[in-house]
Amino acid sequence: MKKLFVVSLALVLAACFASATLASASDVVEPFPAAGDAYCSATNGCGNLPAGGMTAYMWTTGDYIQSPIFVTGQSSINSLSYDFFVNDVLGGGNNETVGYFVNGTEIGSITVLDCNYCGQDMEFSGTFTFGSIGEQGGGYQLEMILQNTIPGGGGSIAFDDGGSATLSGGAGTTPEPGSIVLFGSGLLGLAGMLRRKINL
Secondary structure, eight states: OHHHHHHHHHHHHHHHHHHHHHTBOOEEEEEOSOTTOEEEETTTEEEEOOTTSBOOOBOSTTOEEEEEEEOOSBSEEEEEEEEEEEEEOOOTTOOEEEEEEETTEEEEEEEEOOOSSOOEEEEEEEEEEEEEEEOBTTBEEEEEEEOSOOOTTSOOEEEBSOOEEEEESSOBSSBOHHHHHHHHHHHHHHHHHHHHHHHO
16 A cells, blocks of 8 residues: 555656646747847948837848847757848849848848849748757847848848747746646645545
């Protein structure tokens, strides 16, 4: 009887901790590009993305937009989903490749296509998967950097406010409400078992 109680106790505790681990937050959504983000254009200078607006126009290798460091509670990430808009004024057969970086590591790129100087906002969305990237400086910094220079007269691009990025794959350090409920129910079950054992 004592052996059965010990085994039951071990199983309840294992289930509690496994449930809490499985329900840990692993997806965190952050605004990027978004109002306040720093940007630099070699031709049009540096600044911060205005609310409801867009960056200065960019067309030179190394022009960028950069987020602050996001403290997400994730020890590492291996996937990032993005959704943002670029104001596209490219023409003359010119495309612009934009590298997407997390903590200085390139995780993928997007290509803004020649739209014959249309000046329209183009939406980009998708997911990058990559080798695990750990937090630096307490979190994660996102950056998009132009990878090629558009020749004179070939147009430009600008990043719009209102983008988002979902960082995934890291173990959350703060349990979700579901984890707390599962853990609490496990403790109640354990208390019931102990009470029955004492009454026997």
